[in-house]
């Protein structure tokens with residue numbers, strides 16, 4: 301493994317850092333408080349190549365590699381986690397799935413619009429009764445004589461659901477086949493039969509709009525089937541492997557922001573006549589924060605490196621996501637504690653980092669599911 305970053309990777313990291321620190325971080329409190337989707341900021345990310353980092357230039361992307369994606373995601377998440385959530389769905393869950401499985405026409409139509417930041421994409425797998433166990437989905441796609449499908453059913457917790465133009469949807473086309481009966485479809489939300497539910501009020505990442513969506517006799521043309529019929533579950537799991545590298549990066553960005561704020565605070569804040577950073581109990585926390593942050597970063601870079609080599613990276617991605625998300629939760633918890641009352645105040649971003657960190661342990665596979673993936677990979681047992 302070689303972690304000497306290329307000039308191109310460092311340039312993208314620099315662009316992301318500048319946007320995050322100059323535009324995103326100053327507006328993060330506003331969007332979090334109002335729970336408002338940051339339309340203009342997201343367009344800016346698209347215009348700067350950050351909505352399709354691994355998308356080849358011929359489809360409107362930046363044509364870069366997974367390491368560049370990790371570096372950029374960390375910077376945006378350090379500015380604001382909600383922005384990085386929207387960015388990760390567009391990059392990992394939407395574009396990646398179509399790039400790997402789509403036709404040339406699908407890539408030109410769907411990927412280009414999202415990678416250029418003109419439209420927002422979404423990924424719809426979860427349903428009210430099926431999250432970790434995606435095979436329990438009920439959303440039904442019935443094939444018609446002309447090769448089109450009629451879709452009926454609900455999907456819940458859809459990131460960017462309230463604002464997205466296009467969706468990668470997973471629906472059951474042959475229920476008796478279970479996982480092998482799931483098919484992936486490309487949805488245009490402007491078509492009849494698509495409905496959005498109310499936006500979910502959330503603990504964190506409040507600027508990333510999330511809602512339930514519903515399909516009522518929505519017709520998907522044959523050319524909008526993604527991959528072959530029955531391949532949907534495989535497509536979803538492959539896309540989530542890549543997505544986990546993005547969520548690990550998001551967790552690192554949140555944790556780094558909390559850690560850096562803490563480093564400043566322990567030097568300035570005094571108690572009992574000394575800076576709190578001189579107390580050994582504070583020093584132990586700082587050392588543990590730094591170790592967890594670096595471990596998460598190295599494991600995430602490893603996962604991205606393995607992916608970039610074209611090798612199977614499912615285990616590395618799960619290890620990175622589990623380690624980074626639990627590190628983010630722990631680090632933000634300690635950061636609030638070290639800030640004392642100010643850590644609890646909305647006048648500082650610490651409480652937001654703490655709230656935002658939690659989601660990284662839940663979506664794109666909970667920590668329990670990551671442990672299950674890792675243990676199965678390690679033992680070979682099912």
Ligand SMILES: Cc1cc2nc3c(=O)[nH]c(=O)nc-3n(C[C@H](O)[C@H](O)[C@H](O)COP(=O)(O)OP(=O)(O)OC[C@H]3O[C@@H](n4cnc5c(N)ncnc54)[C@H](O)[C@@H]3O)c2cc1C
Nearest residue numbers: 423424425426430431432457458459662663664665666668
């Ligand atoms: C803010 C937010 C945004 C989201 N965005 C999207 C999105 O864009 N698209 C999308 O499709 N979904 C999205 N989700 C859904 C998310 O991926 C699911 O919430 C997650 O996968 C967990 O599913 P669940 O909520 O149904 O929990 P459940 O699956 O019901 O799990 C409940 C608990 O049981 C545990 N559990 C379940 N199975 C096992 C097992 N076998 N062994 C041990 N423990 C187990 C879980 O770890 C968890 O602790 C989002 C969720 C949130 C909160």
